[in-house]
Amino acid sequence: MSRLERIELFHVDMPLAEPFWPSWIPGYPQTHNRFTLIRLTTDDGLTGVSAGAAFTTERQGLGDLLGGFLLGLDPMDIATVRQRIKEASYLGWRNWWIEPAFWDLRGKIEGRPVYQLLTGSDARVEKVPCYASTGSLRSFDERKPYLDDIREKGFRGVKIRVHSFDEEEDFEILRRVREEVGAEFQVMVDANQGWRVTLIDDAPLWDLERATRFGRVADELRFAWIEEPLDMHRFDEYAELRRRIETPIAGGELFGSRQEMRTALDKGAFDILQPDATFAGGSKTGDGPLPNAWSAASVIHPIRGRTASVCSLTCTSRPRRGRTIFWNIRMSHRVGLLKDATVFWRRLSVLTAKAPSPVPQAPGLGILLDDRKVSRFARRFHLMTPSRLAVKTIREKD
Numbered sequence: 245m246s247r248l249e250r251i252e253l254f255h256v257d258m259p260l261a262e263p264f265w266p267s268w269i270p271g272y273p274q275t276h277n278r279f280t281l282i283r284l285t286t287d288d289g290l291t292g293v294s295a296g297a298a299f300t301t302e303r304q305g306l307g308d309l310l311g312g313f314l315l316g317l318d319p320m321d322i323a324t325v326r327q328r329i330k331e332a333s334y335l336g337w338r339n340w341w342i343e344p345a346f347w348d349l350r351g352k353i354e355g356r357p358v359y360q361l362l363t364g365s366d367a368r369v370e371k372v373p374c375y376a377s378t379g380s381l382r383s384f385d386e387r388k389p390y391l392d393d394i395r396e397k398g399f400r401g402v403k404i405r406v407h408s409f410d411e412e413e414d415f416e417i418l419r420r421v422r423e424e425v426g427a428e429f430q431v432m433v434d435a436n437q438g439w440r441v442t443l444i445d446d447a448p449l450w451d452l453e454r455a456t457r458f459g460r461v462a463d464e465l466r467f468a469w470i471e472e473p474l475d476m477h478r479f480d481e482y483a484e485l486r487r488r489i490e491t492p493i494a495g496g497e498l499f500g501s502r503q504e505m506r507t508a509l510d511k512g513a514f515d516i517l518q519p520d521a522t523f524a525g526g527s528k529t530g531d532g533p534l535p536n537a538w539s540a541a542s543v544i545h546p547i548r549g550r551t552a553s554v555c556s557l558t559c560t561s562r563p564r565r566g567r568t569i570f571w572n573i574r575m576s577h578r579v580g581l582l583k584d585a586t587v588f589w590r591r592l593s594v595l596t597a598k599a600p601s602p603v604p605q606a607p608g609l610g611i612l613l614d615d616r617k618v619s620r621f622a623r624r625f626h627l628m629t630p631s632r633l634a635v636k637t638i639r640e641k642d
């Protein structure tokens with residue numbers, strides 16, 4: 245049996261080739277790709293990695309907390325791993341981003357890719373359907389070369405962002421995009437209202453009426469879904485919006501737990517859940533019985549961003565009103581499935597020698613870190629082993 249023997253934490257800080265202006269934080273140019281890297285090592289020398297998004301070095305003190313909760317754990321015992329991560333989160337940080345590193349270890353122990361562990365099937369998945377996404381706000385004219393580019397590359401869907409204080413400007417972009425790509429191309433739109441951030445610049449604040457007007461335009465243009473048109477917890481308003489419009493509603497990307505998802509589904513708030521396993525309780529959050537409303541599709545939705553082109557998977561695909569939302573990778577009731585992997589690929593791919601495959605077949609998560617890149621862009625700020633933990637504990641009890 246393997247035991248966790250070593251925990252390392254790194255601040256990763258990689259300059260971007262050009263500033264990235266995320267639509268979800270208006271006015272805030274990202275000039276660096278920053279995240280926390282965790283590397284776990286077992287007593288038999290296996291390593292597992294994961295990554296958590298970071299503004300800066302805010303997890304500086306996290307290592308002192310983790311050792312006592314995680315050292316000595318058996319990576320095969322994911323239930324206990326999950327319990328310990330939960331316990332370590334009671335007083336502060338959500339630490340679910342750490343959980344996939346244990347899946348990485350477990351996959352290596354079992355000699356299987358993580359997607360097979362999560363699906364419980366040996367079926368080999370070679371390809372996953374993708375849509376192209378966007379992260380910044382653009383006028384239609386600025387966006388057009390990108391639309392040309394992705395169609396040339398064979399994408400059959402795109403997700404755009406709109407964010408104007410003048411809703412007519414938003415409608416205009418929607419209409420021109422539909423006109424440009426034609427009726428058969430899948431178009432989604434993200435309103436970024438779920439977890440609005442106004443730290444730097446103000447951002448429009450939608451209410452149910454604005455979302456309804458927007459939804460009617462999306463209906464007319466046959467959009468595949470509208471993403472987060474309201475604050476993520478306004479479940480009753482989401483349900484009312486669903487009654488008013490035809491276009492499927494997606495959301496929940498920053499939900500913190502299975503319970504939030506369940507409540508949202510019980511209230512009829514969403515057609516499509518988009519949980520991020522690194523926030524919402526880890527890779528196994530969706531396991532087990534959930535209400536019938538779980539027939540809502542669950543979409544994994546990383547962006548095609550500054551580091552890699554990544555993919556979007558549909559877990560359960562039984563969209564309402566007979567509409568085909570997206571594709572058909574059927575993974576049953578496992579929310580968060582592969583979301584974590586895609587997020588890691590996006591974050592960790594900057595530290596690998598070559599871009600990982602969208603469906604890595606190697607044991608674990610299939611991420612092989614490039615030591616040269618790690619030493620150049622990652623700064624280790626914490627190392628914990630059982631002996632270090634013992635010394636630390638004795639000192640603290642003095």
Ligand SMILES: [Mg+2]
Nearest residue numbers: 434471472497
């Ligand atoms: Mg989104």
